[in-house]
Amino acid sequence: MKKIYIGPIIGITSAVFLAACGGDDSANTKEKNIEDAAKAHGIDLDATVDAKGDTEKLEIKQGASRIGKNLDLPPDFPADVFISSDWNIMGTIPVPTGGYSIQSMSSDEADVIVKLVRERMIAEGWDEVSSDSPMPQMSRIGFEKDDRMASFNVMENGATRMVQMVTTTKP
Incomplete structure (x- = not known):
């Protein structure tokens, strides 16, 4: 069974949030920015951003395990x-x-x-x-x-x- 290391994931997730702050303010663009930043670090992440630009849901996948929000x-x-x-x-x-x-x-x-x-x-x-x-x-x-x-x-x-x-x- 693969181990999930929470520390690096939290650090990379923080970087992902920062990447979502610039540029176009649309929810789809922010979701894509978050997901692309995670992907650049080898993380399979799905994000959902609401119309206000707040992150509703984050899902980091590693095999059958999931870590995130909501x-x-x-x-x-x-x-x-x-x-x-x-x-x-x-x-x-x-x-x-x-x-x-x-x-x-x-x-x-x-x-x-x-x-x-x-x-x-x-x-x-x-x-x-x-x-x-x-x-x-x-x-x-x-x-x-x-x-x-x-x-x-x-x-x-x-x-x-x-x-x-x-x-x-x-x-």
């Missing part, structure tokens, strides 16, 4: 695993044992996120098997269903919460 869930992501449509999905990475690791950001409070995850997962037939807060800034909750497991980590990140979800088959 990503879609993978087409084969399990329908019975809850991911809120309000969360800004920043990473989708396949797990070698079958499943995914999804990283996202939410403006909801951590206790609201945990409550919503618990309600929705149980409604989908998942059994809650663990829940704790190993430190004040982090909450964890785990579920099992059939031969699968799903775990959620909710971490404080200033004004937002980072939500990491991993689903996989049981060992």
